[in-house]
Amino acid sequence: MKKQGCYFNQEALKMAVNNAVISMNPGWSETAAIIILADIGATTESCPYKSGKYLAIIGDFHGCRGGSLCPPLFKFLSLQAKMRITGETAIKLTIPPPGIIIISKSKPGGNHMIKKKLLTAMIFVALITLNLNGYFAFNETGKAFNLPPCEGCKNYAALDLGQLLVTGAGYFIQSNSDYQLLLKTIEMSDIYGMNSEDMADSIDNAIKHMEMANETYYQILQVSSLLEYNPTVLEKLKNFDYDNYQYVNSLNPAIFQQVERLLKTGNVRGCYQKFYIATNEILVRLRSIKTSMDTLTIPRIPDCWRLNQLYLEMELFGQYAAEVFMNIR
Amino acid sequence: MKYFKFIIILSLVVSSVNLHGYFFANEIENAFTPKPCEGCKNYDTLFLKQLIIDGAGFFIQSNSQYQLFLKEVEFSGIYGINQEAIKNALDNAVKNMELANDTYNKLVPAANQFEYNPPVLEALYHFDYPGYRDLNQLNPTIFQQVEQLLKSGDVRGCLQWFYNATNEIQERLKIIKSCADICIMPEIPECWRLNQLYMETQIFGQYTAEIFMNLKY
Numbered sequence: 199m200k201k202q203g204c205y206f207n208q209e210a211l212k213m214a215v216n217n218a219v220i221s222m223n224p225g226w227s228e229t230a231a232i233i234i235l236a237d238i239g240a241t242t243e244s245c246p247y248k249s250g251k252y253l254a255i256i257g258d259f260h261g262c263r264g265g266s267l268c269p270p271l272f273k274f275l276s277l278q279a280k281m282r283i284t285g286e287t288a289i290k291l292t293i294p295p296p297g298i299i300i301i302s303k304s305k306p307g308g309n310h311m312i313k314k315k316l317l318t319a320m321i322f323v324a325l326i327t328l329n330l331n332g333y334f335a336f337n338e339t340g341k342a343f344n345l346p347p348c349e350g351c352k353n354y355a356a357l358d359l360g361q362l363l364v365t366g367a368g369y370f371i372q373s374n375s376d377y378q379l380l381l382k383t384i385e386m387s388d389i390y391g392m393n394s395e396d397m398a399d400s401i402d403n404a405i406k407h408m409e410m411a412n413e414t415y416y417q418i419l420q421v422s423s424l425l426e427y428n429p430t431v432l433e434k435l436k437n438f439d440y441d442n443y444q445y446v447n448s449l450n451p452a453i454f455q456q457v458e459r460l461l462k463t464g465n466v467r468g469c470y471q472k473f474y475i476a477t478n479e480i481l482v483r484l485r486s487i488k489t490s491m492d493t494l495t496i497p498r499i500p501d502c503w504r505l506n507q508l509y510l511e512m513e514l515f516g517q518y519a520a521e522v523f524m525n526i527r
Numbered sequence: 528m529k530y531f532k533f534i535i536i537l538s539l540v541v542s543s544v545n546l547h548g549y550f551f552a553n554e555i556e557n558a559f560t561p562k563p564c565e566g567c568k569n570y571d572t573l574f575l576k577q578l579i580i581d582g583a584g585f586f587i588q589s590n591s592q593y594q595l596f597l598k599e600v601e602f603s604g605i606y607g608i609n610q611e612a613i614k615n616a617l618d619n620a621v622k623n624m625e626l627a628n629d630t631y632n633k634l635v636p637a638a639n640q641f642e643y644n645p646p647v648l649e650a651l652y653h654f655d656y657p658g659y660r661d662l663n664q665l666n667p668t669i670f671q672q673v674e675q676l677l678k679s680g681d682v683r684g685c686l687q688w689f690y691n692a693t694n695e696i697q698e699r700l701k702i703i704k705s706c707a708d709i710c711i712m713p714e715i716p717e718c719w720r721l722n723q724l725y726m727e728t729q730i731f732g733q734y735t736a737e738i739f740m741n742l743k744y
C-alpha cells in the first residue's frame with residue numbers, strides 16, 4: 199500500500215533546522231511553536247514533491263494557548279490520518295519510524311507570503327519522541343541529556359527517553375486513578391454496600407498499571423545511564439529561581455524542596471531513581487492490600503492512608519519536576 | 528460463596544447502625560453533641576456522618592476522574608488525543624465535584640445546628656500533633672493547617688475549608704472543561720494548579736480523618 203505523506207530522514211531534518219528561516223505566528227504564545235521554512239527535499243518515491251520549500255513546525259507545543267493551530271496539532275498528535283488546518287487544506291499524516299518526518303509541501307507562489315503558507319500547507323516535523331507532549335511527571339527532563347547520544351551508545355537513546363517518560367507518567371497517573379476508585383468504594387461501602395467486584399477491579403488495575411510504571415522507570419534509568427548530561431541544561435537548573443517559583447505558585451514546600459535538592463545539583467537521574475524506588479514501594483503496598491482483600495479482610499486503614507499519601511506526594515513530585523523543566527528555557 | 532454472601536449481608540446490617548468512612552474528614556461529627564440544641568432542627572449526628580461520607584466519596588471519585596483526564600492528556604503525545612475519553616473524564620470530574628460541593632454546602636449549616644462536644648475539643652487540644660506527624664511522616668505544611676484548625680477546636684472551620692476548596696476546584700474544573708468542550712487544550716499550568724489543589728485537599732481531608740480516628744476521649 200502506498201504510504202501517504204512524505205518522509206525524510208534525520209539528517210535531512212537536521213539540515214533543515216540548521217538552515218531554517220524562523221518566524222513566529224503572532225497568534226501563538228512564545229512557546230507554542232517555531233515555524234521553519236526550509237528546503238528539506240524528499241527522499242522517497244511516495245512523496246509527490248521532490249524538492250522545494252516546505253514549512254515545518256518544530257519545537258514544543260506546551261504553551262499552545264488555544265490558537266487556531268492548537269486543535270490541528272492535537273489531531274496531529276492523535277495520529278489520525280487527516281488534519282484540517284484552516285478549513286482549506288487537509289494534510290495526510292502517517293506515523294513514521296523514529297527519526298523520520300512527515301511533510302506536506304507548501305503551496306508555491308502567492309502574495310500572502312509566509313502567513314498564507316503557514317495556514318495552507320505545513321510540514322509537521324514528527325520528532326515525536328523528542329517533542330512528546332507530556333506534562334505531569336518528569337516531562338521534558340530528557341532535555342537534561344545530550345543529543346545525539348554519546349559515542350557507542352545505543353542510537354536514539356535520548357529519543358526513547360522522551361517516550362518512556364510520557365509512558366511512565368501515564369501509567370503512574372492511571373494507577374493513582376484506580377487507587378482513588380478503590381478508596382471511594384471503601385469509603386462509601388457502609389452507605390451503599392460493599393461492591394467487592396468494583397474493589398477487586400480497582401486494586402487489580404492499580405497493580406497492573408503500577409507494574410507498568412515501575413517497568414518503565416526501570417527502563418528510564420537504563421536509558422538515561424547511556425546518555426551524558428547536557429551542561430547547558432544543568433547550568434539552567436542550577437540557576438533556576440526555585441524560591442520564587444515555589445512562592446509564586448504556592449507549591450507545597452516540603453515536596454518542592456525535594457525536587458529542588460535534586461535538580462539544583464543536576465541530579466536528574468536521581469529523580470528517576472527516586473520515582474523508581476517509589477513505584478517499587480507502592481507496588482509492595484498495593485499487593486499487601488490485595489492480599490487482605492483476597493482473603494475477604496478489609497485492608498488496614500492506616501496502610502491505605504500511607505499508600506494514598508505516597509501516591510499523592512509522588513505525583514506532585516513528578517509534576518513539580520516537569521514544571522521546572524518546562525520553565526527553563 | 529455462601530460465606531462471602533454472609534459477610535456482605537453482615538457488613539450491610541452492621542453498616543446501617545454503624546456507618547464508617549475512613550479517607551476524608553471522617554468521624555469529624557464526633558466533635559458535636561448528639562443532641563441538637565434547643566430550637567434547632569431535629570438533626571442527629573448520624574445525618575452529619577452520612578453527609579461526610581457522601582462528600583468524601585464524591586470528592587475522591589472526582590479526583591479519580593481528574594487523574595484519568597490527566598492521563599489522557601499525558602498519553603496524547605504517544606497515542607493521540609482521545610477526545611471522548613477526555614470529555615467523559617472531565618464531565619464525571621465536574622459532576623462529582625458538584626455533588627461534593629453540594630454536600631459540603633449542606634454540611635456546614637447542618638453542623639451549625641449542633642453544639643460542640645467539650646471532651647472531644649479537649650482531646651483535640653491535647654492531641655500530640657508533632658508526634659503523630661513525625662511518626663507517620665506526614666506532609667508538614669498540610670498537617671500544620673489541619674493542626675491549626677483542630678487544636679483550636681474550630682471543627683466548623685474545617686468543614687468550611689472543605690466547602691471553599693470544593694468550590695474552587697469546581698470553578699477551575701469548569702474552566703478546563705469549557706476549553707476541552709471546544710477541542711482546545713486547557714492551559715497546562717492551570718491543570719497543574721488544579722491537580723495540586725486536588726492533592727492537597729485530599730491529604731487535608733485524610734489527615735483530619737486520621738486525627739479523629741486516633742483521638743482518645
